Amino acid sequence: MKPDFDLNDPRVKAAIVVHSTQMEKALEATQRIEDAVLPIYWTLKSKKRPEQIGSGVVVQIKGEHFIFTASHVFDDIGSYRLLIGAGVGNKLSSLAGERFSSTKGPSAPMPMTQ
Numbered sequence: 001m002k003p004d005f006d007l008n009d010p011r012v013k014a015a016i017v018v019h020s021t022q023m024e025k026a027l028e029a030t031q032r033i034e035d036a037v038l039p040i041y042w043t044l045k046s047k048k049r050p051e052q053i054g055s056g057v058v059v060q061i062k063g064e065h066f067i068f069t070a071s072h073v074f075d076d077i078g079s080y081r082l083l084i085g086a087g088v089g090n091k092l093s094s095l096a097g098e099r100f101s102s103t104k105g106p107s108a109p110m111p112m113t114q
Helices: 010-028 071-077
Strands: 037-042 051-061 064-068 082-085 092-095
Touching: 037 071, 051 071
Parallel strands: none
Antiparallel strands: 037 051, 037 082, 051 064, 082 092
């Protein structure tokens, strides 16, 4: 059951103004996630032409940059450098660095939704 709010209560009015202001700021904010998602490539079938095998999200934490991706993306890459696409029309970039991964768990079937 929903609680009753007195829309004439000054506290409720103030909360509505704060909420509306925050909502407007969120709608006006530049969406940066699209720029943070990069394709990841590897030479799976051809040693001459890389193919996209996944994607990753670039994140900056305390001045350090990380690319988050699914662990299976690194299965074939192993310890080789990461090949990423840096934008439309740009050449692939090769990145070296440390890899951190969580332990792979057993696969589980997806629950059915109705």
